[in-house]
Amino acid sequence: MSKFKTTLIVALCAAAGLSASTRLRQAPASVTSTHDPKLIEDLVYANRILYDQGVVDAFGHVSARDDKDTNRFLLARSVAPALVTSSDILEFDRNGEPIDAGGRAVYLERFIHAAIYRARPDVKAIVHSHSPAVIPFGVTGTILRPIDQMSAFLGAGAPIFEIRDAAGMTNLLITDNKLGDALAKALGDKAVVLMRGHGSVAVGDSILQVVHRAIYTEANARLQAEAARLGPINFLTPEEAAKADAVTDSKASISRPWELWKARIGKIE
Amino acid sequence: MSKFKTTLIVALCAAAGLSASTRLRQAPASVTSTHDPKLIEDLVYANRILYDQGVVDAFGHVSARDDKDTNRFLLARSVAPALVTSSDILEFDRNGEPIDAGGRAVYLERFIHAAIYRARPDVKAIVHSHSPAVIPFGVTGTILRPIDQMSAFLGAGAPIFEIRDAAGMTNLLITDNKLGDALAKALGDKAVVLMRGHGSVAVGDSILQVVHRAIYTEANARLQAEAARLGPINFLTPEEAAKADAVTDSKASISRPWELWKARIGKIE
Amino acid sequence: MSKFKTTLIVALCAAAGLSASTRLRQAPASVTSTHDPKLIEDLVYANRILYDQGVVDAFGHVSARDDKDTNRFLLARSVAPALVTSSDILEFDRNGEPIDAGGRAVYLERFIHAAIYRARPDVKAIVHSHSPAVIPFGVTGTILRPIDQMSAFLGAGAPIFEIRDAAGMTNLLITDNKLGDALAKALGDKAVVLMRGHGSVAVGDSILQVVHRAIYTEANARLQAEAARLGPINFLTPEEAAKADAVTDSKASISRPWELWKARIGKIE
């Protein structure tokens, strides 16, 4: 996977004079001034880290529940996650509509976030991605299950959302609240849901936890696919998964990789 | 895949004094002065991006239909795509002959481009590559089909060109117009054609679209090969592919990755 | 795998002002002043190299038997190996308890090291990792055996530790001396032991040897998994493995890659 990409990209953008002036012209009232700066900073890091770790490419997005109004959430304008800066973060209402986009384009699939925040009060952050090792599981109906203690949050297996069951033949995208609700229903009370022919969604109780889960969901998919070629897999039992999850998915455990992943990105603006 | 390679390569070339003087001596009337500078710039970026994204190595090439004379097309002299600069872009006639190469070597397989531009008036840009995940499909007769919405342009599957049917035992290369016409016939009205024992060709209605298709053709091949090992694949149906294609292969959708890919390259000369 | 990551990370940390002041505030009596500086330097390089070579990610750790008191060992505080500096190295007693952690968090699984140093007087250095190619072997019960002369230290095959046999349903982690002893027993007199659903442990008679073994264990796992797909594998016989091991696992042989791996990291602090 790529290394220090986002740091270098931003430096290159600056050097090339790309988009900076455009952004300044378009900037609405910044969410930075009205929200916890730490939350915004973590959300920008989350965008960059997910690209650096190979979970998102030019597509995919990460959001956080609003710290001022829990009916709202924070999500970047429509831009590649690797290029997100704090001035790109917008606020959205519970139906997925931007409060003030300042004329900027927003993600078509923001309803993934809106629907899950409505259905799951415990969820504080959401990642949607097309992370490559996970997609083969969705299209073959293979259940993603925890290979090791790092992916114990997968529990007894991640459900797969079949959009045909909800809406027949579509373009596969979650472009309205009805589709969002169907996806949220498939997710249920789990940590991860796969989307057949599309990608996956991970949820968490913090930005750090959801980034951790998104990265280790991809890692588990790589390991499980590889192991399946060697022979039948001895997965974690539900009891092992529950016990391991209590340790590896905890705040203490997830802060160690977060510090490394941030160090790889360096300072952000 | 490699990161920031082309930026660094150009810097290294400059530092090493490689080839620059040679180029100056050989330079014919530059196409830059007689064509839309934006088209030339996009074509140079396309070369660099395709290398950075692992679609081409030292071989492979990308062309654009001429904006001044639709019977002509623009293509670099014979050089690795990662090293292409605007002064390397040459103009070719409808038969694949250079208008003024200034003594510089041209690609042996320029007839791929000439033949497809003749056969497909809708095509404005073409990529030929040996992108690695696609080659195994051609040599095993496995049909490349859309795994997810990003590759919906593959429709009901990419055709495979068998050069033996057209010309018996050859060196596999498309080195004249007769072979080019046979390849164009195999492509038909599709977006992508595989070449058994050789590589593939993608076409598009713009440089941005063809680069997008070339990159996601390779991505789909990786995903499909991986999924095939897990079990039977639930591909997009033709109806799903058509609906998804209308969104994911559109100008609005393909500009987001293009901006990211350009940012990874930085300024070009 | 990533390149020059650790060098860049440290540079980025410095640039970002991350953690440096925190570390200074927390620093206990430094082990650097009371131990062989060469041993500490090698241990810091080992941490960085194992990350650079893809053996460890944010998790995993490497220790060395104490040169002043062979009942003790040296191991970093709880931090990602890529970020380890000499001031992070702590001293632990034979039961895995830190002599003076200066209030800093220590690895939960330090008992892996304590137990093996107790059981194996010949062992001078230990690596625990979740190196990705090895995990599929543990969960499928596939025996890792030497494919080529570089992995001759695997001998007749690496044993697999099943924590369920020792302790039933657990969180998979080696968090006390009882579990550590069970793991050490499974290792026996071998060079490597796999841990089902978790990772693996390599041991050696020096930091250089254990780093070499950890890297080539991962390399062998990649090669063996790939070869298994092509057909039945003609492994090294025990006699070949013993003869090759005498050369490839020797001090003369392992110093060549060590110099390369160090050069990739550059100067450390």
Added chain:
Amino acid sequence: MSKFKTTLIVALCAAAGLSASTRLRQAPASVTSTHDPKLIEDLVYANRILYDQGVVDAFGHVSARDDKDTNRFLLARSVAPALVTSSDILEFDRNGEPIDAGGRAVYLERFIHAAIYRARPDVKAIVHSHSPAVIPFGVTGTILRPIDQMSAFLGAGAPIFEIRDAAGMTNLLITDNKLGDALAKALGDKAVVLMRGHGSVAVGDSILQVVHRAIYTEANARLQAEAARLGPINFLTPEEAAKADAVTDSKASISRPWELWKARIGKIE
């Protein structure tokens, strides 16, 4: 595979003050002053390129037949190829003994080179490597055959050398002329020979050609292994391979990637 590693490594070495003074002290009469500087430069580039392209790691070596005395050959002292500079190049006689090593260690397996130069007057350069995609072919007895025109030099398939047939149970290494002769016999008049449980050797009529062949042998192994999982492979026929080889293995064709590979390395010392 890694990017710009060798350039950075050398810079890092310089920055770290590693080995430079040692080298100066040990330097014998330099081969640079008595041989074609272009040959030495190409040989140093070959070392660096083979590492940058993932063919060699810390092990493996590349030699060139001596331009002054065709009974002799040029090969680096025992050092990782990524770190080779012109002052590391030594001269060896037809029996694989160094003319003047200046006290420096030489590669154990220099007899690979000596034996093949004796047996094959047409061979001007040799690469020995453990390139990872090739090893699984040797240990499973799978014949490496040309998947596409780039690997046409593989002809009707690369032979596999089984050292047990020549010498029974060994350490797998070619550490004397008798073993070297057995290997050269297995190679015959081919371009590539695989060594079961060890690696492979490629030969060529120039440094450029052998580097090209070593890189595309590894590429072909990756493609063939991948294709074998999709279904039976339609390889190039011997006639196609012969025709393609006349183009893709020619001086005109191999200079394009060589320029790219050199540009990735930058200036050498």
